[in-house]
Amino acid sequence: MARIIVVTSGKGGVGKTTTSAAIAMGLAKKGHKTAVIDFDVGLRNLDLIMGCERRVVYDFVNVINGEASLNQALIRDKHCDLLYILPASQTRDKDSLTQEGVGKILEELSKDFKYIVCDSPAGIEKGAHLAMYFADDAFVVTNPEVSSVRDSDRMLGLLSSKSRRAEQNEEPIKEYLLLSRYAPDRVKLGEMLSVDDVQEILSLHLLGVIPESKSVLNASNSGTPVILDEKSDAGQAYADIVARYLGEDKPHRFIDEKKGLFGKLFGSK
Amino acid sequence: MPTDSQKKPYNVPALEFKSSTFAVPVLVLASNDLTAIDEQLQNKIQLAPDFFKNSPVVFDVQELNKQNLDIDIAELTGIIYKAGLLPIGIRGGDQQQNNKALELLIPVYSPHHSVSTEANKPETQKQSPPPAPKAASSTLLITQPVRSGQRIYASGDLIVLAQVSAGAEILAEGNVHVYNTLRGRVLAGVLGNTEARIFCSDLQAELISIAGNYKVSEDLNESIRNKPVQVYLQEHTLIIKDIA
Ligand SMILES: Nc1ncnc2c1ncn2[C@@H]1O[C@H](COP(=O)(O)OP(=O)(O)OP(=O)(O)O)[C@@H](O)[C@H]1O
Ligand SMILES: [Mg+2]
Numbered sequence: 001m002a003r004i005i006v007v008t009s010g011k012g013g014v015g016k017t018t019t020s021a022a023i024a025m026g027l028a029k030k031g032h033k034t035a036v037i038d039f040d041v042g043l044r045n046l047d048l049i050m051g052c053e054r055r056v057v058y059d060f061v062n063v064i065n066g067e068a069s070l071n072q073a074l075i076r077d078k079h080c081d082l083l084y085i086l087p088a089s090q091t092r093d094k095d096s097l098t099q100e101g102v103g104k105i106l107e108e109l110s111k112d113f114k115y116i117v118c119d120s121p122a123g124i125e126k127g128a129h130l131a132m133y134f135a136d137d138a139f140v141v142t143n144p145e146v147s148s149v150r151d152s153d154r155m156l157g158l159l160s161s162k163s164r165r166a167e168q169n170e171e172p173i174k175e176y177l178l179l180s181r182y183a184p185d186r187v188k189l190g191e192m193l194s195v196d197d198v199q200e201i202l203s204l205h206l207l208g209v210i211p212e213s214k215s216v217l218n219a220s221n222s223g224t225p226v227i228l229d230e231k232s233d234a235g236q237a238y239a240d241i242v243a244r245y246l247g248e249d250k251p252h253r254f255i256d257e258k259k260g261l262f263g264k265l266f267g268s269k
Numbered sequence: 270m271p272t273d274s275q276k277k278p279y280n281v282p283a284l285e286f287k288s289s290t291f292a293v294p295v296l297v298l299a300s301n302d303l304t305a306i307d308e309q310l311q312n313k314i315q316l317a318p319d320f321f322k323n324s325p326v327v328f329d330v331q332e333l334n335k336q337n338l339d340i341d342i343a344e345l346t347g348i349i350y351k352a353g354l355l356p357i358g359i360r361g362g363d364q365q366q367n368n369k370a371l372e373l374l375i376p377v378y379s380p381h382h383s384v385s386t387e388a389n390k391p392e393t394q395k396q397s398p399p400p401a402p403k404a405a406s407s408t409l410l411i412t413q414p415v416r417s418g419q420r421i422y423a424s425g426d427l428i429v430l431a432q433v434s435a436g437a438e439i440l441a442e443g444n445v446h447v448y449n450t451l452r453g454r455v456l457a458g459v460l461g462n463t464e465a466r467i468f469c470s471d472l473q474a475e476l477i478s479i480a481g482n483y484k485v486s487e488d489l490n491e492s493i494r495n496k497p498v499q500v501y502l503q504e505h506t507l508i509i510k511d512i513a
Contacts, residue, residue: 150417150435150436153416153417153434153435153436154416154417154418154436156414156416157415157416157417157418157419157434157437158416158418160413160416161419172413201434201435201452203414203431203432
């Protein structure tokens with residue numbers, strides 16, 4: 001049986017797709033057969049971040065409608081044999097996704113995969129609902145600002161009441177906080193919420209902090225998940241997150257200000 | 270297959286009467302001023318529109334009749350319908366009022382029932398000699414955070430052990446206890462119990478209300494913000510007291 005992870009947020013543009021691509025790659029690189037599914041029908045871009053947009057033949061909706069088999073639609077990643085991408089449709093409208101159809105596909109994937117990562121669209125409407133409905137774990141991606149935190153809180157409410165696990169009275173979805181686009185210097189200036197602020201509002205287990213980083217843009221331009229850029233801070237942050245999720249003990253990084261050369265030399269605070 | 274069913278020795282009955290107890294809010298009227306009733310009813314409903322939508326309600330005119338205040342039953346039910354409630358009974362009416370209600374297809378209830386707003390416990394309680402402690406049986410306990418967009422309703426007391434987020438709403442007919450940070454909206458005594466109280470260990474609420482008397486965040490005094498407090502009503506005024 002696979003473990004189904006939804007990467008969700010409520011608010012748009014906080015880094016869900018970046019995160020989905022990175023952790024799916026990270027899990028696969030650790031030796032787990034992983035599928036990553038784009039639930040953002042009509043606005044697909046997971047395939048761009050994964051660099052497989054030119055190999056898309058069939059998509060998620062084709063499989064739901066029975067126009068293609070799952071095997072035909074899954075795209076094997078070019079960097080890692082254990083990673084497969086199920087792209088979203090660019091042309092269909094959101095109503096093409098049905099709960100029954102999604103359930104069937106996840107069930108079929110579950111037989112063969114260890115992890116299934118669902119990249120949720122923004123909002124709390126149907127697409128986002130279907131992305132989280134069958135989840136076992138939720139990675140709640142939040143930016144350190146009030147509106148993002150508020151939307152995450154709303155999403156957490158839905159996870160605990162409108163999911164399959166909630167409806168069937170099973171053990172609740174495991175929820176993790178991923179604080180993304182974190183800039184310690186801006187926190188210090190009071191322009192952003194701190195890790196502690198966000199933790200206090202959401203009271204949620206922190207899986208990791210991903211720093212605001214130029215490497216994310218570079219990675220998406222070149223179509224390689226940022227986790228493959230092992231020298232970059234964001235890449236390392238995602239590697240830590242995957243390790244922690246798999247049970248390794250890694251101290252948190254990227255929370256404090258980087259000390260500049262001056263700081264290093266004189267150990268100033 | 271009609272032939273099949275005819276072979277059966279007995280016909281399975283198509284219906285059966287069973288006795289069941291429902292908790293239905295009772296609208297106890299203290300004035301026959303229809304304009305005031307209309308206005309105050311709307312205000313109450315605004316506090317929890319989802320909860321009251323299409324909710325059945327019994328209206329009680331006993332107090333009015335004691336004071337010889339007459340009220341037009343047809344107009345009153347009109348006001349109740351307009352507020353989105355569904356009147357399903359009159360209580361404490363005189364002969365003429367009861368007849369009028371029946372004309373409007375509204376059943377008549379005897380006034381002997383307890384008028385207390387907390388009386389939505391099973392019928393059996395009438396017989397049992399020592400009244401059980403009120404809160405215990407009808408207390409709703411919540412151990413998970415109440416998140417933005419979520420709503421919790423308790424027909425008795427409500428105890429929340431986790432945080433209540435901004436954008437969440439918790440309501441109780443009785444008291445509300447929050448042993449954590451309270452950031453959302455909290456309404457106690459929602460059916461008019463002015464004795465209800467609110468307790469919380471860190472007050473940052475968006476709105477607090479007891480029996481319809483409310484304060485919004487902006488009205489909260491800085492001195493009690495982020496403090497453990499209790500809230501109660503004293504002559505229609507919310508009193509918020511530090512209990513540190
Ligand atoms: N850690 C980061 N540092 C810098 N930029 C980032 C970071 N994470 C994401 N971004 C940028 O933020 C933008 C949105 O990212 P992404 O597409 O992953 O968000 P999303 O939550 O999937 O958005 P949507 O809600 O539209 O699906 C992109 O331009 C991405 O490059
Ligand atoms: Mg996205």
